[in-house]
Amino acid sequence: MYYKSTRNSGIKVSSADAITRGISEDGGLFVPESIPKISLDEIKYFSGLNYSCRAAYIFKKFLTDFTDEEIRYCTDNAYSEKNFETANIAEIAELFEGTYMLELWHGPTCAFKDMALQILPYFLTVSAKKINLDKKIIILVATSGDTGKAALEGFKDVEGTQILVFYPEDGVSPMQKRQMTTQLGSNVGVCAVKGNFDDCQNGVKAIFTDKAVHEKMDAAGLMFSSANSINWGRLVPQIVYYISSYASLAESGRIELGEDINIVVPTGNFGNILAAYYAKQMGLPINKLICASNVNKVLTDFIETGIYDRNRRFYATCSPSMDILISSNLERLLYLLTGHDDAQIREWFEELAKNGRYEVTDAVKAELKKEFYAGYCDDVQTKETIKEIYDKYSYTCDTHTAVAVKVYEDYKKATGDTTKTLIASTASPFKFSASVLEAIDGAKSELDEYDMVERLAELSKLPVPSALADLKDRERRFADSIEKSEMNAYVLKDFGLE
Numbered sequence: 001m002y003y004k005s006t007r008n009s010g011i012k013v014s015s016a017d018a019i020t021r022g023i024s025e026d027g028g029l030f031v032p033e034s035i036p037k038i039s040l041d042e043i044k045y046f047s048g049l050n051y052s053c054r055a056a057y058i059f060k061k062f063l064t065d066f067t068d069e070e071i072r073y074c075t076d077n078a079y080s081e082k083n084f085e086t087a088n089i090a091e092i093a094e095l096f097e098g099t100y101m102l103e104l105w106h107g108p109t110c111a112f113k114d115m116a117l118q119i120l121p122y123f124l125t126v127s128a129k130k131i132n133l134d135k136k137i138i139i140l141v142a143t144s145g146d147t148g149k150a151a152l153e154g155f156k157d158v159e160g161t162q163i164l165v166f167y168p169e170d171g172v173s174p175m176q177k178r179q180m181t182t183q184l185g186s187n188v189g190v191c192a193v194k195g196n197f198d199d200c201q202n203g204v205k206a207i208f209t210d211k212a213v214h215e216k217m218d219a220a221g222l223m224f225s226s227a228n229s230i231n232w233g234r235l236v237p238q239i240v241y242y243i244s245s246y247a248s249l250a251e252s253g254r255i256e257l258g259e260d261i262n263i264v265v266p267t268g269n270f271g272n273i274l275a276a277y278y279a280k281q282m283g284l285p286i287n288k289l290i291c292a293s294n295v296n297k298v299l300t301d302f303i304e305t306g307i308y309d310r311n312r313r314f315y316a317t318c319s320p321s322m323d324i325l326i327s328s329n330l331e332r333l334l335y336l337l338t339g340h341d342d343a344q345i346r347e348w349f350e351e352l353a354k355n356g357r358y359e360v361t362d363a364v365k366a367e368l369k370k371e372f373y374a375g376y377c378d379d380v381q382t383k384e385t386i387k388e389i390y391d392k393y394s395y396t397c398d399t400h401t402a403v404a405v406k407v408y409e410d411y412k413k414a415t416g417d418t419t420k421t422l423i424a425s426t427a428s429p430f431k432f433s434a435s436v437l438e439a440i441d442g443a444k445s446e447l448d449e450y451d452m453v454e455r456l457a458e459l460s461k462l463p464v465p466s467a468l469a470d471l472k473d474r475e476r477r478f479a480d481s482i483e484k485s486e487m488n489a490y491v492l493k494d495f496g497l498e
């Protein structure tokens with residue numbers, strides 16, 4: 001199977017190529033030329049398989065240029081109890097009858113990004129070998145918190161790779177800063193930038209496109225790649241957990257094999273919910289895909305009106321990983337909904353770059369409404385929801401997941417739909433202890449980060465994830481802090497290219 005660019009269907013590459021390049025040179029995203037199918041029999045067959053085997057089975061359908069051995073090498077390294085705190089990799093918890101939480105945060109950084117970033121380094125190194133790229137892969141990341149840490153954990157000590165993460169000095173939480181500056185591994189680097197997230201992001205983009213840097217890298221046998229969710233290698237692992245969890249629900253008799261379910265996803269860059277849409281296109285019985293946003297509700301408005309408009313105020317919320325006004329992966333959905341109309345996609349995304357806005361056709365609007373329901377909630381409602389489900393169901397969820405629960409409640413009220421539903425739970429509540437405690441206790445906590453974690457453990461009766469518990473005694477390894485104008489020089493020095 002080949003991969004095409006969303007902005008030029010004439011560009012066709014192998015999956016190994018798509019994964020090493022990250023993004024197409026025309027600015028488009030790589031998408032499979034057709035979507036492979038999965039039958040109910042195949043889903044039934046998953047019953048006897050562990051997560052790693054299920055993942056390998058699905059990857060074979062998409063990464064047709066990989067051998068079975070190569071795929072198993074990737075899945076066995078990524079999805080083991082060495083990296084995840086549960087043998088099931090993802091867990092399903094019943095919130096109440098017919099409504100299930102798909103807990104995607106039992107990995108090393110306690111957020112769902114581990115599900116993809118644990119395997120991406122293996123996909124990348126195998127892909128590079130396949131296409132005879134005898135180069136060391138350099139990953140540069142600008143992060144506002146979660147992605148940087150997940151990428152560091154994923155690439156840590158992976159042979160043939162090196163990773164450097166830039167974060168805004170005062171723009172991440174104390175826990176996130178600690179997670180990154182104490183990172184272990186011989187091929188990792190972390191550096192604070194005196195600026196905001198945009199400064200970090202712009203600095204990284206400028207380095208990516210700097211010709212002089214590229215020439216020096218090339219001469220030294222190094223190449224850049226991307227760990228961002230525009231990379232197909234980050235999207236395809238996310239399809240797996242929707243199919244796998246459906247198989248588990250059917251296996252345990254909580255649903256009938258073939259029964260439709262709804263899927264609710266707290267959404268930012270549209271990667272996670274797009275993976276659920278791909279699963280549906282493959283044949284997974286899904287009724288509605290419910291897209292939940294915080295007050296940065298550009299997607300809610302888009303799904304309701306067909307007008308994408310990023311010209312609006314940006315809000316910092318208590319669900320920061322969803323504070324996004326440009327949802328990159330929407331481009332892949334629109335490519336599918338227009339029947340692979342690359343010219344149309346080019347036009348819309350040129351408009352977005354120029355005016356920050358575009359409007360889709362009536363046909364696409366109708367399709368959006370048919371497949372998706374969209375809603376949003378604010379920080380007050382998010383915290384009320386955490387408290388409500390804590391009191392009612394003794395279940396403790398993080399701020400992002402709470403947005404999904406609230407929007408699902410609104411959906412049920414609006415439609416009366418009683419279809420069984422799976423809600424993607426994207427982070428451990430311990431990762432956002434301050435907000436979760438405030439929601440449950442009704443007041444801002446005066447405790448420090450670690451005491452908050454302890455207090456939350458008492459209230460939730462959940463064990464503190466070992467990855468967070470360990471941090472307290474870890475030594476800080478990375479203390480560099482630079483001006484944004486110094487990023488380029490820092491990269492050259494870090495990779496020995498001066």
Ligand SMILES: *Cc1c(COP(=O)(O)O)cnc(C)c1O
Nearest residue numbers: 267268269270271272321426427
């Ligand atoms: C990244 C993230 C999201 C948003 O996921 P997208 O794939 O960008 O839509 C939601 N919740 C958490 C905790 C995240 O880290």
